[in-house]
Amino acid sequence: MLLVSRYNMEYWETSEYYNLMKDIPMKRIAIYDMDGTIVCSLHRYRTIFDDRGERIDLGYWRENEHRAMEDSLLPLAKQYKQDVSDPFCITIIATARILRNADIEFISTRLGNPDHIVSRAEGDVTSGGTLKVSGLKPILEDYKARFDIWDIVFYEDNVQYLKTVCDYFNIRGVYIPSKQGH
Numbered sequence: 001m002l003l004v005s006r007y008n009m010e011y012w013e014t015s016e017y018y019n020l021m022k023d024i025p026m027k028r029i030a031i032y033d034m035d036g037t038i039v040c041s042l043h044r045y046r047t048i049f050d051d052r053g054e055r056i057d058l059g060y061w062r063e064n065e066h067r068a069m070e071d072s073l074l075p076l077a078k079q080y081k082q083d084v085s086d087p088f089c090i091t092i093i094a095t096a097r098i099l100r101n102a103d104i105e106f107i108s109t110r111l112g113n114p115d116h117i118v119s120r121a122e123g124d125v126t127s128g129g130t131l132k133v134s135g136l137k138p139i140l141e142d143y144k145a146r147f148d149i150w151d152i153v154f155y156e157d158n159v160q161y162l163k164t165v166c167d168y169f170n171i172r173g174v175y176i177p178s179k180q181g182h
């Protein structure tokens with residue numbers, strides 16, 4: 001695995017190894033959920049209990065979507081940033097959020113823009129797992145057709161979404177324990 005920090009990126013891009021490797025069409029793909037995985041948005045998150053058990057209080061979440069710039073980074077964000085800097089890694093954010101201006105600003109200023117973002121369209125009420133599968137499908141198929149993809153990993157704090165996505169694509173999943181996995 002090639003992990004390159006922004007600090008030594010300049011050196012890396014002039015190295016012989018980089019020049020040798022940059023045209024080889026061999027890539028890996030890293031897919032990251034946002035909330036509870038690389039971003040802490042607990043300050044605007046709460047759950048409710050009903051006959052289906054515990055779930056996110058979507059009304060409360062929607063009311064506070066404009067506060068996305070007050071979110072903070074979780075430890076895994078460091079690895080996310082390394083993947084964004086790695087020319088051999090295709091980095092994807094797969095979130096069940098509806099992306100508002102504040103979310104887009106947070107991603108570009110605090111995380112760094114990935115190669116692709118899968119997110120919820122306004123009014124789409126499908127579950128996060130299904131949403132991520134249908135958003136990721138054309139992206140993964142396209143890369144698999146064009147490159148030799150030697151690894152695909154999905155990082156997620158929601159067990160159900162993790163299972164849905166990894167079972168569907170037969171890819172490796174990494175469960176990230178969090179307090180906002182509903």
Ligand SMILES: [Mg+2]
Binds near residue numbers: 033
């Ligand atoms: Mg999450």
